[in-house]
Amino acid sequence: MHQLLSQDEIRDAIERLAGQLRAKYGQRPLTIVGILTGSLVMLADLIRRLDMPLRVAVIQARAPREKPTGRAALVIDDKLLATVAGRDVLVVDDIFDTGRTLVDALAHLAEHRPASVRTAVLLRKIGRCEVAIVPDHVMFDIPDEFVVGYGLDYDDRYRNLPFVAALDSGDLAPN
Ligand code: IMP
Numbered sequence: 714m715h716q717l718l719s720q721d722e723i724r725d726a727i728e729r730l731a732g733q734l735r736a737k738y739g740q741r742p743l744t745i746v747g748i749l750t751g752s753l754v755m756l757a758d759l760i761r762r763l764d765m766p767l768r769v770a771v772i773q774a775r776a777p778r779e780k781p782t783g784r785a786a787l788v789i790d791d792k793l794l795a796t797v798a799g800r801d802v803l804v805v806d807d808i809f810d811t812g813r814t815l816v817d818a819l820a821h822l823a824e825h826r827p828a829s830v831r832t833a834v835l836l837r838k839i840g841r842c843e844v845a846i847v848p849d850h851v852m853f854d855i856p857d858e859f860v861v862g863y864g865l866d867y868d869d870r871y872r873n874l875p876f877v878a879a880l881d882s883g884d885l886a887p888n
């Protein structure tokens with residue numbers, strides 16, 4: 714594999730995003746909704762940089778490539794999503810690839826009547842978008858390569874790498 718983003722670059726980008734969120738929301742209460750499992754690391758780093766009154770909820774997504782329909786399967790805890798009604802919401806995901814996961818998540822959230830919804834992603838793959846939305850915050854645009862690390866997986870591996878790397882063909886052997 715070859716590194717695309719260093720730990721320092723990611724840390725600086727998280728700090729920039731936190732600054733933008735502090736400027737946008739001030740001390741207004743915010744609900745952050747993380748799309749798991751990929752956003753786990755970003756979520757943990759981001760929320761510790763925010764100081765407004767904060768709630769955290771999660772949506773579990775199964776990668777679309779694991780399903781014949783090509784749509785993301787979302788598993789939603791309704792009790793957690795009660796923290797969405799009437800509140801400002803920020804949806805956080807690891808990567809905006811086709812954009813379908815985020816669109817599906819936004820459709821579910823809309824049913825819970827949030828006061829506002831914005832979106833933030835760590836990565837966006839250039840030239841892959843298949844939907845009409847654009848994330849409000851994109852930390853890095855990357856080439857169309859398969860990436861792992863900082864929460865992103867290949868077959869549930871590599872999430873624990875502290876940097877983001879693109880896989881080479883030799884990395885794809887089962888382990
Ligand atoms: P989308 O619905 O096509 O935008 O896909 C988003 C989801 O697919 C992400 O939340 C990831 O779980 C997964 N995904 C897409 N590209 C990659 C990648 O390069 N590495 C790891 N996961 C990826």
Ligand code: MG
Pocket residue numbers: 748749750751752774807808
């Ligand atoms: Mg994911």
